[in-house]
Amino acid sequence: MPLHIHFVGIKGTGMSALAQVTAQIEGAEITGSDVSERFFTDAVLERANISVLPFAAANVEKSDLVVASAAYNENHEEISRARELNIPVYSYAQFLGRLMSKKRGIAVSGTHGKTTTTAMIGLTLLQSGIDPTIVVGSDVPSIGGNAYSGQGDFFLAESCEYRRHFLNYSPEYLIITNIEFDHPDYFHNLDDVILAFSEIALKIPPQGKVFIWHEDPHRESIHSQAPIITFGFSEEADIYAKDIQFHDGGSSMKIMAHGAYLGDLHLHVSGRHNILNAMAAIALCLEIGIPPEQILKKLGLFNGTKRRFEHIGMNAGALIVDDYAHHPTEIRSTLEGARLSFPDRRIRAVFQPHTYSRTEKLLREFSESFQAADEVVIADIFASAREKNLNTVSASSLADLICQQGGNARYISSLDGIRDYLAQTLAPEDLVLTLGAGDIYKVGQSLVG
Secondary structure (H helix, E strand, O other), rough: OOOOOEOOOOHHHHHHHHHHHHHHHHOOOEEEEEOOOOOOHHHHHOOOOEEEOOOHHHHOOOOOEEEOOOOOOOOOOOHHHHHHOOEEEEEEEHHHHHHHHHOOEEEEOOOOHHHHHHHHHHHHHHHOOOOOEEEEEEEEEEOOOEEEEEOOOOEEOOOOHHHHHHOOOOOOEEEEOOOOOOOOOOOOHHHHHHHHHHHHHHHOOOEEEEEEEEOOHHHHHOOOOOOOOOOOOOOOOOOOEEEEEOOOEEEEEEEEOOOOOEEEEEEOOOOHHHHHHHHHHHHHHOOOOOHHHHHHHHHHOOOOOOOOOOOEEEEEOEEEEOOOOOHHHHHHHHHHHHHHOOOOEEEEEEEEOOOOHHHHHOOHHHHHOOOOOOOEOOOOOOOOOOHHOOOOHHHHHHHHHHOOOOOEEEEEHHHHHHHHHHHHHHHOOOOEEEEEOOOOOHHHHHHOO
């Protein structure tokens, strides 16, 4: 009899991906439950023939084990019932660690760039015939969704530092795209974040490798018993890009590895941050033995992921783009990438701050991150479920601070109000860029719908 594994909160991006690969790795029968609201993962689960049940305690009663989303605590009816019946309950991170341990793990970590770097590596491995298992935090058209169940030796996973979840994994290879202060509801300060990345680096075995951004100011705080390989823009990095040229929606460059010229790379995603993501992907793929010309050719096929500078459509000549950026560095990088790729357009940034804790702790940094935008519209803060009663900072105060620093910003509380304002003022030369981890993407969709 195959294992029966039940996923509580299966519609989450990570949970839906995990459910898909579990069926293949564990040979398990999968069930899942969640709320009735429809998400992009509904279509993903339907393609995988995984049905979604309404929450009910009875759902877990025939399960051999339960995997629970971090969105739900021990009081949830299904988790509580599983405990009563002594059915093992794993968190998402615990169960991902269990699956990764069955293969050669590749963990992609970092404050920013995890999803895109994972997607770039996943596409390159797939196109090179390596047939990996992949778990990634977004819908990636080039790999057919947010997960892929391969028969090969490698397990590639986006690996988040929040609550030190990635310490549940024991990968052979670790990528650290960058290290910055984020998740202030958990991490005490930047030193605590650096310590978390140090802890995961120390788990990499001597026969493994750690890949880290050469120009990261905290790079030298990371130590490992495994060799460390660096990537970046500096000629001192092991893998670096030079002679970079930007063009509409992408860039071209020469790739150097250990002092040798590998070839030219033509990327179809914008911004310097995506060049760094590609350098990380190249470094990893070279290390596992993929020929350089094949790596560069396959990366040239990469066309992005959902909610990462995703082109939503056009409205009377105006380009509408959506991006998940919700940290000051991500916002700055995304806007600078937009300016490089679309120098002749008026950039109108529409930002929905994500969580009160992040907005409060990084308010000054947020206010300084919109300098590449011609206009900024600030929506109300999108609160997480764990901070519904917090009102420590307001979205309007962020708009005021941007204006105090010479920016052109306005606060419009509702998404409907923002949509109406943009619809009335849209010009053919505009690039409207919605930014945030909440539901701000709905504004862009309404403008092209």
